[in-house]
Amino acid sequence: MARRIFAFFCVFLLFGAALFASDYPKRIIYDTDLGGDVDDGLALSLIHAQISRGEVDLLAVTITNASRFVPRYVRMLNAYFGRPDIPIGVPEQPCAGMDGKFMQQTLDALETKYVADPSAPLPAESAVPLLRRVLAESPDHSVTFLMVGFATNLARLLDSPADEISPLTGKELIAQKADQTILMAGNYQDRPAEFVEYNVSYDIEAARRIADDWPTPIVWEGQETGARIYFPVERLHKIFASAPEMPAYDSCCRYGLPNMALWDLVVPFYLVHPEYLRLSEPGRVSFREDGSCVFTPEANGRDRYMILPTEEEIARLAEAFAWLVSQPPKPKN
Numbered sequence: 207m208a209r210r211i212f213a214f215f216c217v218f219l220l221f222g223a224a225l226f227a228s229d230y231p232k233r234i235i236y237d238t239d240l241g242g243d244v245d246d247g248l249a250l251s252l253i254h255a256q257i258s259r260g261e262v263d264l265l266a267v268t269i270t271n272a273s274r275f276v277p278r279y280v281r282m283l284n285a286y287f288g289r290p291d292i293p294i295g296v297p298e299q300p301c302a303g304m305d306g307k308f309m310q311q312t313l314d315a316l317e318t319k320y321v322a323d324p325s326a327p328l329p330a331e332s333a334v335p336l337l338r339r340v341l342a343e344s345p346d347h348s349v350t351f352l353m354v355g356f357a358t359n360l361a362r363l364l365d366s367p368a369d370e371i372s373p374l375t376g377k378e379l380i381a382q383k384a385d386q387t388i389l390m391a392g393n394y395q396d397r398p399a400e401f402v403e404y405n406v407s408y409d410i411e412a413a414r415r416i417a418d419d420w421p422t423p424i425v426w427e428g429q430e431t432g433a434r435i436y437f438p439v440e441r442l443h444k445i446f447a448s449a450p451e452m453p454a455y456d457s458c459c460r461y462g463l464p465n466m467a468l469w470d471l472v473v474p475f476y477l478v479h480p481e482y483l484r485l486s487e488p489g490r491v492s493f494r495e496d497g498s499c500v501f502t503p504e505a506n507g508r509d510r511y512m513i514l515p516t517e518e519e520i521a522r523l524a525e526a527f528a529w530l531v532s533q534p535p536k537p538k539n
């Protein structure tokens with residue numbers, strides 16, 4: 207009997223452990239300029255669906271838009287999904303600031319419905335110390351950065367000195383703790399060389415810092431990829447007919463459909479389903495002083511960009527996005 211138990215134990219060690227060992231949930235930081243466009247909110251909704259499915263663990267949401275409405279909006283969205291305490295990182299000045307045309311309106315309509323006590327202090331602190339703490343407390347090579355806005359926070363993290371949180375500099379912390387990084391920035395395929403993409407344009411220096419010095423592999427979503435993916439408007443209304451008071455959908459209606467390109471959803475979706483997109487050869491991304499970008503092929507280069515999706519791939523992506531953003535909050539146990 208003892209022999210049998212021992213044999214079973216050996217087999218478990220060989221195969222069972224492999225079965226239970228898993229890359230999931232992926233530990234992520236979501237860095238967003240939420241407020242200008244509404245796809246940042248849809249992407250956060252998609253991330254919540256991924257959390258409910260056991261695919262990701264959201265360690266922090268960090269913000270690169272100084273509007274006072276953004277942290278409240280993020281808390282409301284997190285609360286809608288039953289996760290009101292996810293840490294929120296707000297940017298130090300100077301920083302882009304835009305109230306946009308949907309955040310305050312959706313907060314006025316829905317904040318008291320989903321946030322237990324809207325007057326309670328936000329779970330918010332300065333972005334860079336929060337990022338440093340999350341990294342310092344994480345296992346090595348375990349954190350994925352998802353950036354769907356301006357590069358401000360990540361560049362400041364990169365340049366942060368050793369402090370009481372960690373004896374490592376920002377660059378050393380990233381090198382030790384980060385896994386891959388997925389960014390929406392630049393354009394690699396369908397614009398003239400002098401084109402300056404929106405996310406880059408708001409903080410060109412920061413984008414250049416990331417491109418020049420980020421120490422771990424990066425997948426770049428060029429503007430041209432997400433610009434091709436959008437929900438057919440009628441379909442979106444039908445999907446959300448049973449949940450009209452979902453904050454991100456309420457904001458979509460205020461923001462103004464149709465033709466809302468889904469740039470930011472590509473980033474978290476790619477993390478879990480890389481098989482939906484194809485990547486370029488390896489190389490190196492850099493940004494000129496005017497913010498236009500260059501991709502230089504390089505064997506074993508740090509960077510790859512997403513290849514323009516075909517019509518068939520676009521249809522598959524839009525379908526998957528629709529399923530995920532309309533996934534209802536996970537019922538409480």
Ligand SMILES: [Ca+2]
Binds near residue numbers: 243245354355
């Ligand atoms: Ca964005």
